[in-house]
Structure formats: structure tokens, C-alpha cells
Amino acid sequence: MPHDLPKAYEPGAIETRWADYWIQEKLFSVPTPPPGENRPVFTLLLPPPNVTGRLHMGHMLNQTQMDIIVRWHRMRGFLTLWLPGTDHAGIATQMMVEKQLAREGKKRHDMGREKFVERVWEWKREYGGAILDQMKRLGASVDWSREYFTMDDNLSHAVHEVFVRLYEEGLIYLGDYIVNWCPWHETAISDLEVKHQDVPGHLWEIRYPVVGAGEFITVATTRPETMLGDTAIAVNAKDERYTHLHGKKVLLPLMNREIPIITDELAQPEFGTGAVKVTPAHDPNDFQAGLRHNLPQINVMDEHAHMNQHAGRYAGLDRFEARKRVLHDLREQGFLVGEKDYTIALGTCDRCGTVVEPRLSKQWFVKIAPLAERAKEAVESGEITIVPDNYRQIYLNWMNNIHDWCISRQLWWGHRIPAWKCESCGELTVAREAPAKCKCGGKVEQVSDVLDTWFSSGLLPFTTLGWPEKTRDQAVFYPTTLLITAYEILFFWVARMIMFGCHFMQGHVQDPAIKKASGWADKKNDSVPFREVYIHALVRDAERQKMSKTKGNVVDPLDVIQRFGTDATRFTLAAMAAPGTDIAFNESRTEGYRAFANKIWNAARFMFMNLDRIGLVWEQPPSVVRPGQSPGSPGAGIAHFHPQTLEDRWILSRFNRVAADVNDALATYRFHEAANRVYDFFWGEFCDWYLELIKPRLNFEDGADKSAAQAACSNLVNLFEAALRLLHPIMPFITEEIWQAIYDGKPAVKSIALTAYPQADQKQFDLAAETEMAILQDLIVSVRNLRAELKVEPKAKVPIEIFAHELGIRTMIEHNRGALERLANVESIRFVEEALSNRVGARSTARFDVHVIYERKIDVAAECEKLKKELEKVERGITSGQRQLGNQQFLSKAPPSVVENLRKQQQELAVLKEKTLSKLKELSCS
């Protein structure tokens, strides 16, 4: 059994090898289970990355957390489906290809729609898989056989079906409204795609001459160029300053057009001059006012936000240039009467940063109120849980203030709206399939707009499971169990999935046997897209700045992986992912976790070295179980570990405690806690203590007998194997590598990923062993400590004296004297029956006094200083303890265990104080 591993862990080759293996062996593929299946099911939909995407830290955090949860469930016997795919990402992809065309000196309009779309498909085929390839490097245990793309035929059909149904139900309508328009992308965008930014601007005051009155009315505006499209002036009916002007007209400066003065609540007396210009085609509020008063809508700009023919002599100018000219002309003609600094909340396009133009245009909308109502209920009723809790309220607030959703985009790449317009009668036909001709017999043409990308991604939880057909997959896997995602897309995506899911899956029933086994029996509503949502943090750079390409502070996960390994990078993200707080990604942590991987590696080398030398025949333990076992079944811990010694009992107990904690932490998404617990166990307990303690037993050539060595070695391998399973969800690669090596290429199952996750076994808890071990550790550390203080040569063995405060402690120490001698470099141990605390080179605790016998003079001054500090600390403890114990309130109100502990502690502190004082005296400290 050759186990010659390199001395230092080299993640690169190992990781790609296992990543490929998992895919080739189709380990994570989940065939549709037949009726009668009663295993618990866990379903997770991968938030589909954009086909144009490149892996960033956010993805990696997201995927690490998902993979941890997924592997954990799979190992606990859940039928676990993790569904991957990519999003066609309308705007992003179209832009990408347009850029490519630009380099060839081409434009999409020149080549026409059909050819352009074909070109985008070509691009997708060539480059669209990049992000998924990167995912593979992370070890994501998704079911690749079910990979989808949002523009696949079946998914596109489902999109059309949804559109037609909503239209037929009156929940989709076509209308002329003011929408957010990005002049750069030349398309409408939704409210969510507009980012508001406070920027310094101006509030200009313009006076309009009142016709036939010989006076002016002054309005305030932040956008003077839109005055060219004014169709009224509004004042508030209650505003007495303007009562005499009601019904009059003003002459619109620069345009010489007469427009009415109207009364409308749009004008608020407190703001500015109390009078406001009304531009229905360029401002949403004015638009509404315009409808109320039946005002004309004069659109003075084109789709590029250049002034058009309605802008008179400003036609052809860019909007900002037009603003300058308009202001200049108004000033010159005496109409501009004021200019104040004013902060404006400027709306910009989420993707390109261009200032968004409110634009009047014909668009398709989803009537959101009825959908939002049920989406709200689903969360309010607890049918969907949102973790952390605070996002629940944020979600509900948003649902309460939601507006209709503009879903049409003036793009070429995406799901084209299934509506056809008649060329002769103008009638619109919405249909699943293209109609041959209009009802009137006229020729029809499909409308050119495509759907918002989020429209299709909002359907994924059911369309990926075969909807609109009623499939077995839906009965089994819908509702999906969990969604893990970033806060950023809570509204874009999560909210829409809930709305669509509740609407289209209404009446759906999950297979009852599966539902019950999965633990959802108490949930009534099976239409929800997922039972739980976990919102994770944002990954920032080490300076807490949001990572962005423009700032140039983007940390490339592949680069980090290259240098430290995927496992170490995953571990970093897990260990830093305390729910609710953002992660400032710090490479020094990753470096530390690479060291952790190396530690595990070397512990494995140590194990194999002994395995080979002792010649132990390693058998498959029954703790390795096949999928199909019930979660948390017994035997999933360490079955073949037979404690012989204190350290055996201790490590077994510790392992079970850690397993309990890790399972507990994962169940509530406390990834950092799970990671830290495994880390501390593996390094701080298993490596630092257990391995050191069992070395003499393993080393049978030195006189120990071989069967004892074999027993010790067997325990070691059992423990190690279980610890690997415990760690596997977080560090899948190194655990797989070592686990496979343990079985020497002949494991009973193909991967550690298919074994059982360790569960705590109550019978293996051993409180006595933990207590005794703590004392032994304390004793060893004390001696090491004293050696350092006395400046004993590192190699010199020293004699010590011990005063054990109880017989049981003395017995325990005697049983483990070999360990003490070896780990503290002790030559001989003498037990005495008197306090040793006043000796130089002694230390005492509640359980024992220990004295290192060594000639070398100590630094009296330094020692005094230290003792005084110690004394102060002890006295502080005594004072505060006495205060509490002297307090009747405390005694009556605090739980008895707390009081009890405090009493005990006070006794110990009193002893300690006594000892410290006598030591101070001994040294004649001043």
C-alpha cells in the first residue's frame, strides 16, 4: 500500500483531477425518481450566471455556500438536485456582440435582426460556457445532465405560454406611459434598473409672461430644456397668490406658444414659487397631471435623447447641449430670473451609467398588484422563510410599494414578445404560435420588442422542471427547497419568482411521501418556488470597498485559487461568512487556510506512514453508507473506534461534540461557525494533542507491542476518515484525495461525496474524559510555561514535583505520566503532599501545584512584575465576585448553576491569591 505523498500540499493538480472525475462519473446526476420514492428531497436552483459572465468573488461566495449546503444534504441521504444553467442576459450579451461587431467595423442595424441574432447565438456557442467551466473548477456539485439555457426551446415555449396566459387574464397590457429610457442602450428599462445618485445641480427660475395681464408667473425647474415641451403651468387651487391668474394663459418663451394656467395638486405652495411648469411627455408627475387635464403631450426628444423637430431651433442638439442653449437664450431674453444650487437625485442606467430619460412610449407592462398580493402572503404566512430575518421586512415593504413592471425592451436578443400586429387594420394578436394572418385577413408581423431578461428567469423554478407539462419532476422537486442568493437580486429575481410561482403553480401538490420525508408536512402551500431563501453577504475588497471594474479593485477568484487552492479559498469564504455582515476579502486569511490544508495533508502523511509501517489491513467501515440511508442515521459517525486510553476517549467525545455543532451550524447557515469548529478540532485538538499523544503507541519497534500499535492505528484511521467526511462539504478536494488514498483506489463508493455525514452519537460523549484531558493539558502547558520562564535549555529534561489536590487527579497523572514526560520534556515526576506554590518555578491551579526543579536563577524583577499583575487580576475577580455573592438580589434571582459556579470560582481565586502572595514574599518583591 504505497502512500508516498509529497511533503507539501499542492492543490493545483489534485483539484482539477477530482473536479473532472466527479463530472465524468456523473456523481451528482439525479434521474427522475419513480412514484413510490420516499426519500427526503433537497432541490436547489443555481442562480443562473449571465452567459457573458466571468467568475467573480460574489459568484464564488454564492457557489461555495450552495455547494456546502448541497454536499451536506447529499451526505445526509437526501435525494439532492442542484440545477445549473445560464441566463441569456439580454442587454449584456447584445452589447458584447455589438462591441465585437464594432471591431469589425459593422453595426447591427446594417446586418439586420435575423443575422444579428444568429451572430449572438454563434457567440454564445463559442464563449457562453466560460462561466460554467469556471464553476467546475470550484467543485460545484451540480447535476450537469440537467444544464439549461434560458433561451432553450422548451424554456422559450414556457415563456410564451406565460405571456399569453397573463395577457388573457388581463395581467399584461400594452400602454403609452412614461418609462425609464436609456438613450445609450436605446431601450426602456424597469424601475429597478435605474440607480439614483445625489449630485449637485441647479434649480432655475423661469418667468413666463401671462397673456394680457402685463405680469409674469415664475416657475422653478431642474430641467430647463424640457420647457420646450411645456403644455401648461400649474398652480395650487388653494394658493391665493395665483387666484387672479386662474384660467389665464401664458406665452411659452422661446417657443411663442400659448399654454394654459391650470390648478392641480401637482403644484405645492411651499415649494419654490408655488407654480410649476407641466411637461407631460418628459416627467412622470407631469404626465399624470396632463392626463387629468387632457393636456397635449409634446415629445421634444428622440430615442437618442437628442432634441427633435418639436424643439424648434434646438432640434438636433444633444439634451445637455440644448440645456445650455435654452438657458443662454432665456437669460438673454430676460426670462431667467434665478439660479440656485440644488442637489438632485439623478437617475442613471444601472449598466452604462447614462442619465436616464423619462420617455413617453408604448410599452408592455405586467399589472403587478394581484401578483404581489399573493407573493406577500407567501412570506407573511411563513410558507417562505427569508434568512436573515431582517430581509423579510425589506421584501414586504417593497411588495407594498410596488409599481407595474415594464417588461418590453427595444432589443434584438431575448424572448421576442408573442404578439403580432396587422399591417392593414392594426389589430394586435397575442398567441402561442404565429398566426397565419389577421382576423381581417391582413398580413401580420411580430412586434419587435423582446422581454426583460428577468421575466424568463423569474419562471425558472418550474420551467426547468418541465412546465407547462405536468411532470414527475415537478411532483418531486417542486417547490425547490432553498434559494441562496445575494441581496442585490432580491427584487429583480427572488420577488419575481415568488410572484410567478404562486400564480402559475397554484394548486400544485408535491408528492406527499416525499414532502413528508423532507420535513415539509406542516406547509400547506406547494405553489411557492422555494421554501426558504438565504441571503448572503457582499464580498468587498480588503479595504471594505465594493469591488468594481472601474475602481480596479476586483479580486479575481481564479487568481486566488491559482495561488492558494480552491479548498483554501472556499474555506476562507465560509469562515468569513457570518450571516448579515459583508465580507472584506483578505488574502492573509486564505494564506492561513492554505496552511490548514497543508496541516491536514501532513497529518495524512503521518497516518499513512504508520499504516504502511504497522501493516494494518484497513477495512471499509460500515459508516460509509450508500445514498438512500435516512438522514442522521446511526453509524454515520465513527463505528469502529475502540477507545483504549484517555486520549482515545477524549478525542472520540470531542469529535462527536464537534459533529453536533457543525451540523447545527449548517442547519442555520452559520458557515463561519461550522468552518471554525472543524478548523479548531482538526488543528488544535486532533493534530496538536491527539497525534502527539498516540505516537508512543504507534511506535511499536521501541518496545510497545504490535497489537496495541495496530489498535491505535486502526483508531487513527477511523477517526481521520470520519473527520474527512466532516470537512468534505467545505474542502471537497483535499478530503477526496486523502479519502481515496485511504481506500487505496478501491473504495466501496465512488467518492467521499457519497458517504454519510458524521452525526453525533450520544453514547460516545465522555464528559469525564474531557475533564481529565483538560487537566492533563493544563499540566503540560504549565510545565512548558515554567520552563520558558526559567529559561531551561530546550533539550534539557527536567525533574518536576506535583501536588495533586485530589487522589483521582494523581491517579490520572500517573496513568499518563509518559505523555507528560514526553510533551513537557520532563525527566522524572515526584508526587508530594504539600503545597508547592511558594517555590520559585512553581505554578498552581485549582487541581494541582507543579514545580519545575531547575537551578537557573530567574529574573527576579521580571517575575515580581508578573506576579503583581497576576495578583491584581485575581483581586479584581475576587472583588467583583464578592460584590455579587454579597447581593441578596443576585442570590435569589440568578440561576443556581451560575451562583454555584461563582462560589467555586471564588474559592479557587482565594487559593490562588494566597499562593501568589506567598510567592511574592518568597521573592521579596517590593
Next chain:
RNA sequence: GGGCGGUUAGCUCAGCUGGUUAGAGCGCCUGCCUUACAAGCAGGAGGUCGCAGGUUCGAGUCCUGCACUGCCCACCA
């Protein structure tokens, strides 16, 4: 204009429902190449938990106010 989070060691962060003398990693100091590991081992220094009040027998933890900082939402000229 609303809402949410953060402020704990030099740095990056833990600290769950209030309960012994507040922890980790990195960095720093001292000493060790001890036959798994120098990406290691042993030992050590370093904190009035942002500020001010309050509740409580007891507050890093709960409440109020303030300061600084970050984020999200918002069609008022």
C-alpha cells in the same frame, strides 16, 4: 426624504437567546530544523468592546440619544 447595517487587540474579524478573568487568524517579540508538517512547533506581549445615559443582581450582548461609517429604497418641480 425614508429604511437597514457596522464601530471589539496593530490589521481582518468571531462572540448564538445578557451569566466564570472577552476569543481567533495575520502581524509582532522570545526560543526551537523535536524522524507528519518551518505553509511547522513551544512560549509571550497586546483590548477602559465608538461616546453618553438607562434597564438589570449582572451589559461587548437589551433600551434611548449622539458621533463616525457603509448600504438599500424614493416619480415631487
